[in-house]
Amino acid sequence: MNENNVILTGDRPTGSLHLGHYVGSLKKRVELQETGKYKQFVMIADIQALTDNADNPKKIRENIMEIMLDYLAIGLDPNKTTFLIQSQIPALYELPMFYSNLVTVARLQRNPTVKQEIKLRNFEKSLPVGFMNYPISQAADITAFGAKYVPVGIDQLPMIEQTREIVNSFNRVYKTDLLISPEAILPDDEICYRFVGTDGNTKMSKSLGNCIYLKDSSEIVKNKIMGMFTDPKHLKVEDPGDTQNNPVFIYLEAFVTDEHFKKYLPEYKNLNELKAHYERGGLGDMKVKKFLNEVVQEFLAPIRERREKYEKAKPELFAVLKKGTEYSIEYTNKILKEVKNTIGINYFEDMKFQQFFH
Ligand code: ATP
Ligand code: MG
Numbered sequence: 096m097n098e099n100n101v102i103l104t105g106d107r108p109t110g111s112l113h114l115g116h117y118v119g120s121l122k123k124r125v126e127l128q129e130t131g132k133y134k135q136f137v138m139i140a141d142i143q144a145l146t147d148n149a150d151n152p153k154k155i156r157e158n159i160m161e162i163m164l165d166y167l168a169i170g171l172d173p174n175k176t177t178f179l180i181q182s183q184i185p186a187l188y189e190l191p192m193f194y195s196n197l198v199t200v201a202r203l204q205r206n207p208t209v210k211q212e213i214k215l216r217n218f219e220k221s222l223p224v225g226f227m228n229y230p231i232s233q234a235a236d237i238t239a240f241g242a243k244y245v246p247v248g249i250d251q252l253p254m255i256e257q258t259r260e261i262v263n264s265f266n267r268v269y270k271t272d273l274l275i276s277p278e279a280i281l282p283d284d285e286i287c288y289r290f291v292g293t294d295g296n297t298k299m300s301k302s303l304g305n306c307i308y309l310k311d312s313s314e315i316v317k318n319k320i321m322g323m324f325t326d327p328k329h330l331k332v333e334d335p336g337d338t339q340n341n342p343v344f345i346y347l348e349a350f351v352t353d354e355h356f357k358k359y360l361p362e363y364k365n366l367n368e369l370k371a372h373y374e375r376g377g378l379g380d381m382k383v384k385k386f387l388n389e390v391v392q393e394f395l396a397p398i399r400e401r402r403e404k405y406e407k408a409k410p411e412l413f414a415v416l417k418k419g420t421e422y423s424i425e426y427t428n429k430i431l432k433e434v435k436n437t438i439g440i441n442y443f444e445d446m447k448f449q450q451f452f453h
Contacts, residue, residue, distance in 0.1 A: 099275065102127055103242035105138030105181065108158035109148060112165040113306035114391075115299030118287035118349050119248030123280055125170045127246065135176045136240050136423065137166060139416075142181045142188075143233070146226040147216055163412050165309050168402035173415040179423040180416060181236065186427035190235035193438060195228065197264040198257075203227055208253045215302060234258040237277050239427040246280040249288035250298065255279045269437045273430075286345050295324035295342040307391070309398055316395065320388045325380045335376040343383050344370060350390050359389045 104120055106112060112121065127133050139162055144155045159180065166178065181187055203209065209230060213219060218226060233254045237245060238261075245255055255277055262274040281288055289298045292305025299306050307319050325343050329336035338344040344366075353365050363369045369386075372378045405412065435441045442448045 099243050100133045101240055101242045102133045102135040102244045102246065102280075103138065103237055103240045104136075104246050105140040105143075105236070106162055107140045107144040107301075108155050108162050109144050110158060110301035111161045111308045111310050112169075113299055113301070113308045114346075114349075115248070115290040115292070115306065116165075117169060117309060118282055118284075118290050120246050120282075121166075121169050121171075122287075123246035123282060124176070127244070127280075128171060128175045131175075133244070136242070136419075137171060137176055137178050138181050138236060138423075139163070139179070140181045140236070143229050145182075146223060146229050147212075147218075149223065149225070159416075160409065160412070161310075163416060164402050164405050167405045167412070168309060168398045170401075173419070177422055178416050178419040180420050183420045184239070184423050184427055186239045186424075186431035187232070187235050189431055190239055190434065191228065191231045193434065194231050194234055194261050194265070197261055197268065198231055202257075202260075203230060206230055206253045206257060208250050230254050230257040231261070234261040238262060238274050239430055240423075241275050241430055242277050243275055244280050245277050248290070248298075249281060252279055265434075271437050273433055273437055284349065286348050290349070291342045291345055293319055293323045293342060295340070309395065310402060311395075313392055313395070313399075316391060317388050320384055320391060323384060325383075329373075329380065332379040333376050336373045336378070336380075338370045338373055343380070343387055344373070347383075347387055347390065350394050355386075355390050355393070360386050 102124070104124060106116060106120075124135065124137065128135055139159055141155050141159065144158075145152065148155060163178065167173070171178075204227075209227070213222060213226070216226075230253070234257060237255075237258050245251070247255070259276045262276045265274050266272055291297070292299040292303055293307060294303075294305040296305070297303065307316055311319070320343075323343055326337040326341050328334065347366055347369075351366055356363050356365055356369075360369070363372070369378070369383070373383065432441070436445075439445075
């Protein structure tokens with residue numbers, strides 16, 4: 096069971112996936128998948144989505160297919176990665192019940208990501224218990240698969256930390272080494288840890304309406320890029336501009352290659368030259384945005400193409416998801432059983448327990 100090469104990640108089916116998901120986690124998943132060294136599970140986190148959408152299960156149902164299409168479009172491969180739906184896996188409900196006894200309310204309240212999300216959702220006055228508990232549920236997701244690695248954006252680090260604490264408590268209290276302590280895998284490039292939205296304010300997030308979606312048409316992408324925030328002090332072309340906190344340059348940093356310069360903007364060799372010109376003044380936003388548009392369109396084109404192909408094969412996707420979920424039920428049940436054995440609540444299989452009734 097302790098394979099130590101298991102990867103688990105997932106996404107909330109609250110909307111389609113966007114560039115933030117791509118650079119923050121999806122890209123790594125594809126890379127790790129292609130090494131052939133890991134056993135990778137990708138989970139559609141519908142239970143977690145319900146924690147702040149309890150009144151809108153329809154939205155969640157509809158987005159499951161959308162997310163599957165996004166997954167396959169970016170190159171996750173059902174022959175190499177197992178896909179599953181969280182709510183169909185009994186172990187993921189049972190484990191949080193046991194783990195919640197090992198976590199204090201104060202500890203949950205200290206979680207900075209949860210704090211921020213509570214604020215964002217106006218949950219300050221009436222906080223659903225389910226929402227407060229979702230870090231425990233996430234610990235169950237990770238440990239139920241015995242996952243060692245979790246490729247995520249930086250907002251998820253407090254969740255991984257919480258999981259590690261639960262693992263330590265469980266192993267200490269029940270004198271075992273059954274549960275594996277997971278590690279986050281962050282993107283290679285720091286600017287992708289928390290990829291900024293088109294508004295330049297904060298992270299790109301479905302809830303904030305500042306996203307470029309992987310499935311956006313080329314027209315929509317162009318409009319979004321042309322409408323992007325840049326440096327507010329860069330009013331005239333001659334003005335010196337800031338490239339550090341400028342999302343247009345941050346997006347270039349994430350996606351541009353020197354080849355793009357050769358093809359679309361040959362007067363510059365690379366991003367450093369372009370940045371230097373912008374910083375000293377004399378380079379207009381329009382020109383940079385047009386270039387960024389070419390770069391992003393080139394990145395999205397094959398993704399769109401694959402998406403179209405899979406849109407014609409939806410029954411196959413249904414089968415993939417069903418099969419992956421069934422496999423995951425079996426897989427996690429094995430760990431669940433060991434957890435119950437370890438706690439000592441395996442009454443009907445335990446001879447020592449049966450002796451009490453003799
Ligand atoms: P929601 O607003 O519904 O929470 P979201 O856009 O934050 O949606 P999630 O489903 O919560 O998306 O996140 C899924 C994964 O994608 C997580 O690993 C998260 O860290 C990563 N991720 C999401 N947005 C970004 C971003 N802007 N930059 C880097 N990683 C991100
Ligand atoms: Mg989120």
